[in-house]
Amino acid sequence: MLYEICKYCHLKSAAAETLDSDELKKLERSCFQTQFAKGDLIFKQDALSANVIFIREGLVKIHIKGPEREQIIKINKGPTFLGIPTTFGDIINHYSATAITTVDVCFISNETFQQFIYSNGKFAYEILHDLCKCQLHTYNYCINHLQKQGPGRLADALLYLANEIFNDNNFLLPMTRHELGDLACCSRESVSRLLNEFKKDNIIQLEGKKITILNKELLSQISKRG
DNA sequence: GCATTAACCACAG
DNA sequence: CTGTGGTTAATGC
Structure with missing residues (x-):
């Protein structure tokens, strides 16, 4: 597997762009890069949530198994973070994520991610920005489906x-x-x-x-x- | 009642 | 996996 140093990674998130070189070194030490094939499950609903995941490239579907049928909540396109609500909202995943193309991801430890949020306001702002956009999408999705x-x-x-x-x-x-x-x-x-x-x-x-x-x-x- | 909408089932390609 | 046709249940004139 190709190992890319975070500092020179050209697929950084807007949040990671705000990190200085010391912080990037810290990120490198707690970041593990891997690849998923189309159809692979990245994480599963009701399982223990362990990491923040960053999609470098590819498409991922977020889905929930309802009592009647499967619901796809949204499609995520890299570069973006994945599963922040499920990582910080609870210790159990509330939804599953499955690759729908070949997907290149980085696993980042929760502790490192949390440290950046505490210590780097710009980093936290970018994450907040992402989450708000996700929230707006969800509101729209609700109206769309209910009415x-x-x-x-x-x-x-x-x-x-x-x-x-x-x-x-x-x-x-x-x-x-x-x-x-x-x-x-x-x-x-x-x-x-x-x-x-x-x-x-x-x-x-x-x-x-x-x-x-x-x-x-x-x-x-x-x-x-x- | 009748029309519309959409899910469910079954049966091909 | 996808398209089609018949059936059925819910909803709104």
């Missing part, structure tokens, strides 16, 4: 992928229809039908897992209307 119908929820999921994850109207769906259903909160059958309807109405172009949003205006309207 919208199928088409609105799926439109929202597609816009989320295009705007937040890929920054492109044209992308390769990194998951199955079933998983997209878990994200948009509807059955896989509904996902199939709705995608085909969107295609029929020339809102999206669809070839297997390749999706191109043709009419973003209309898709946004469907998302807003519910």
Whole structure:
């Protein structure tokens, strides 16, 4: 495994950018880098939470097993921290994280992470910033799921992928229809039908897992209307 | 009641 | 894994 010294790492988080060279040395000593393949479980709901995890590169889905079905809460794209709420909120993970592409991660010990937050205000600010954005996403997600119908929820999921994850109207769906259903909160059958309807109405172009949003205006309207 | 919506089931490709 | 068709249950005119 390629070992990269934190100081020269080009995939640092905004928070790690605020560390001075002494702190970076400390980070190096408590940081372990590794790689996960697509489909690998990174950490598991209800298991003991041990580390802060930093995704250097790749996509990770955050999901929770509900009483009825699996729920995908969000997709995380590196470079970003992963699982801070579950690491500091409780000693048990409240959700699972699974790699949906090849993912490069660093495990950072809780103690080191905590020390930086105590001693470095800028570091703490960047972490707080991340957490707030995550919180806003969650509020939006709540409204989306509680008050919208199928088409609105799926439109929202597609816009989320295009705007937040890929920054492109044209992308390769990194998951199955079933998983997209878990994200948009509807059955896989509904996902199939709705995608085909969107295609029929020339809102999206669809070839297997390749999706191109043709009419973003209309898709946004469907998302807003519910 | 009737229409709409969406989940569930079953059966192909 | 995905698409399709029939069935069913809930909800709102």
